Amino acid sequence: MTASTAMEPATATRTPLVEMKDIRVSFGGVHAVDGVSVDLFPGEVVALVGGNGAGKTTLIKTLSGAHKADSGQILINGSPVTINNPRDARELGVETIYQTLALADNLDAPANVFLGRELRSRVGTLDDTAMEDATRRLMGRLNPRFLNFTSPVISLSGGQRQSVAIARAVHFNAMILIMDEPTAALGPAETDEVRQLIRQLREEGLGIFLISHDIHDVFDLADRISVMLQGKLVGTVYKKDVTMDEVLAMIIAGKRPGEVTAEDIEQLH
Amino acid sequence: MSGPSAERRILAAQNVSRMCLVCGVENALGLQARFYELDGGELLGVFSPREEHQSYPGRLHGGVASTIRALELDPRLLGMIVALAAIWVLFHVLSGGTFLTPRNLWNLSVQTAPIGIMAAGMVMVIVTRNIDLSVGSMLALVGMGMAILQVEWIPQWLGREHPATWLITLAAGIVMGALIGAFQGFIVAYVGVPAFIVTLGGLLVWRGVAWWTASGRTIAPMDQNFQALGGGSSGTIGGPATWALAGIACLGLLVLLVNGRRRRRKYAFALRPLWADVTLGVVGCAAILGSAWVINSYPVPENVARRRYEEQGLEWPEGGVEIPLGLANPVLIMIIVGLVMTFIANRTRFGRYVFAIGGNPEAAELGGIKTRATLIKTFMLMGILVALAAAVTTARLNAATSGIGQLSELYVIAAAVIGGTSLAGGIGTISGALLGALVAQSLQSGMVLLRVDAPLQDIVVGVVLVVAVALDSIYRRRVT
Numbered sequence: 001m002t003a004s005t006a007m008e009p010a011t012a013t014r015t016p017l018v019e020m021k022d023i024r025v026s027f028g029g030v031h032a033v034d035g036v037s038v039d040l041f042p043g044e045v046v047a048l049v050g051g052n053g054a055g056k057t058t059l060i061k062t063l064s065g066a067h068k069a070d071s072g073q074i075l076i077n078g079s080p081v082t083i084n085n086p087r088d089a090r091e092l093g094v095e096t097i098y099q100t101l102a103l104a105d106n107l108d109a110p111a112n113v114f115l116g117r118e119l120r121s122r123v124g125t126l127d128d129t130a131m132e133d134a135t136r137r138l139m140g141r142l143n144p145r146f147l148n149f150t151s152p153v154i155s156l157s158g159g160q161r162q163s164v165a166i167a168r169a170v171h172f173n174a175m176i177l178i179m180d181e182p183t184a185a186l187g188p189a190e191t192d193e194v195r196q197l198i199r200q201l202r203e204e205g206l207g208i209f210l211i212s213h214d215i216h217d218v219f220d221l222a223d224r225i226s227v228m229l230q231g232k233l234v235g236t237v238y239k240k241d242v243t244m245d246e247v248l249a250m251i252i253a254g255k256r257p258g259e260v261t262a263e264d265i266e267q268l269h
Numbered sequence: 270m271s272g273p274s275a276e277r278r279i280l281a282a283q284n285v286s287r288m289c290l291v292c293g294v295e296n297a298l299g300l301q302a303r304f305y306e307l308d309g310g311e312l313l314g315v316f317s318p319r320e321e322h323q324s325y326p327g328r329l330h331g332g333v334a335s336t337i338r339a340l341e342l343d344p345r346l347l348g349m350i351v352a353l354a355a356i357w358v359l360f361h362v363l364s365g366g367t368f369l370t371p372r373n374l375w376n377l378s379v380q381t382a383p384i385g386i387m388a389a390g391m392v393m394v395i396v397t398r399n400i401d402l403s404v405g406s407m408l409a410l411v412g413m414g415m416a417i418l419q420v421e422w423i424p425q426w427l428g429r430e431h432p433a434t435w436l437i438t439l440a441a442g443i444v445m446g447a448l449i450g451a452f453q454g455f456i457v458a459y460v461g462v463p464a465f466i467v468t469l470g471g472l473l474v475w476r477g478v479a480w481w482t483a484s485g486r487t488i489a490p491m492d493q494n495f496q497a498l499g500g501g502s503s504g505t506i507g508g509p510a511t512w513a514l515a516g517i518a519c520l521g522l523l524v525l526l527v528n529g530r531r532r533r534r535k536y537a538f539a540l541r542p543l544w545a546d547v548t549l550g551v552v553g554c555a556a557i558l559g560s561a562w563v564i565n566s567y568p569v570p571e572n573v574a575r576r577r578y579e580e581q582g583l584e585w586p587e588g589g590v591e592i593p594l595g596l597a598n599p600v601l602i603m604i605i606v607g608l609v610m611t612f613i614a615n616r617t618r619f620g621r622y623v624f625a626i627g628g629n630p631e632a633a634e635l636g637g638i639k640t641r642a643t644l645i646k647t648f649m650l651m652g653i654l655v656a657l658a659a660a661v662t663t664a665r666l667n668a669a670t671s672g673i674g675q676l677s678e679l680y681v682i683a684a685a686v687i688g689g690t691s692l693a694g695g696i697g698t699i700s701g702a703l704l705g706a707l708v709a710q711s712l713q714s715g716m717v718l719l720r721v722d723a724p725l726q727d728i729v730v731g732v733v734l735v736v737a738v739a740l741d742s743i744y745r746r747r748v749t
Contacts, residue, residue: 064635066635085637086634086635086636086637087637090637096635098635100631100632101632102629102631102632102635102636103629103632104624104625104628104629104632104633104636104695105628105629105695106624106627106628106695106696107621107624107625107628111621111625115621115625115632115633115636115638116633116636116637116638117637118618118621120618124617125612125616125617126615126616126617126618126620126621129532129533129535129536129538130536132536132538133536133538
């Protein structure tokens, strides 16, 4: 079965949450993203994989508002949108958890969760107590063992910092979540916790783009896998239809399942 | 509750003051299984995070460190107060008992004002990872502008000594400061020239412009009402108003403490122990009323007092009377600036964004914060505070020259940094900077009192600056 036929049943029945069509981004003549199209449905995790410099992060930054695409179209719930900056993306329900987590290290967890969207009292001053309260409730749901709400986040562990970043993304009723290497800096137990959280968010009906280098993460979490190589989309496949070796062949050799020979697989090992 | 002795020995050997041990199975998403509380290697207690969250360690065991923690005071601020007290006592002893007198402390407060006012703005600039080297030159230019306005322009259409002159002048000065600040901020934020370079240019340019505007002349004298901004015998709020202000400040402190408790109770958060709040209230009020008492112990000079009596048609009593001068206007301005800036830093979105930019500029940008606009506003605020300092300085000198405020940029930055502002950005407090200004000025005034040579004064201030920052760095490294 090829990648293109695999996608047909889903597109025929529902409107995708996100459709990115023929996206192109270049930096000074280098085509970082060269005519890539991907889509995402509610309650689905789509993994974006590829080697270093494949263009995954650049592609996804056009959705999160951190970069502008040179050409191409983004549709959210079927209608075309313009995303010029992170604010635009957030207003459309797109939240991003960056690899670096993008936390202000000198501020505490509530200040980071509400960064850029602070709660204010009637007279317009910051309502820190209300923000702390909301953050405590949110953490009660996401990670009940998170208890430090008053120290600067620099003093928190990697997993706790990840919790803060995730809390910030989900608090504002995001529909679309972008996670860039969410488990890269975590220990095994913390990784499990984050994976559990991703499954929970998918159950709640969010669409999640997952960028990951970790093929185990990808096979554990993703429903579909889009593979990129040198700025181009190799293909999008359903996880249940492929093996890890076939995905590796796509990542490294740029060959779709079916084009791969036993010899190729042999070379991978 | 006590920890296994092996763990205790390890911790004691590492001489950590506090650490969390995470147990393997429970190590999920940053769970801290237990806290081991140590003091100089001595195990004081072990408790789970939930207890840590709900109760205050100060209750579990005594000691100065835990008391400070229960009071939620910044240990660095406390350290500075101790350092200041040490400096004062030292100078008092060395000067044969002339430093800690109402007269000297009153003068010290007035001398601190311009530096303190500017340091409050410098904290915000430095917190955003920038610097403003141009404040001294800006002070000269804005001071010159205000002088020319009230001495040469306003009298032409309103006449001399018009009651509105000082207000128009001050407003114009503030607009001028804001514009210069915004201009520098624009170049930093939008053109992308480092603030160090932009304001180094400003340092040269603005003083040059000040000289050029007045062709090198000294502009004097100032409007009478304007002069009152600089302090002096007619530039104070008087004894009764000083007591009234101290009373209001005490009430305000109590309202803040009660409000804080009420808000935390509303959300069922852990409350600070009652004894801690009571201690804070009592000590705070005592400090405020004590300062008012010291200020009011410095009387108006006898000839001025006699003139006031005669103006009111009163008989000058035998042996004279002591009329308290009261709080000087520059100090009042500094206190208001301190309160307003603390409010801006802690309670407004703008303040939160300033700190977010300093903590992680990229995160601030991705969080949807308009970082460039925030930077411009920060430099604008600095400009406004420079204008206030310029008004105080020119009013106090009763003249404007292009030479005023020379080197004050360095004292302002020193005040902010001694006060705990981190040049790496993201960390700093207004109260710390005001205390830093007081420390720097105390050193200088004290040495003047002891007739220390000017070069030696510079050496001492320079050494203190480096030592203060070194101590702060060591402290921070131990904490994190």
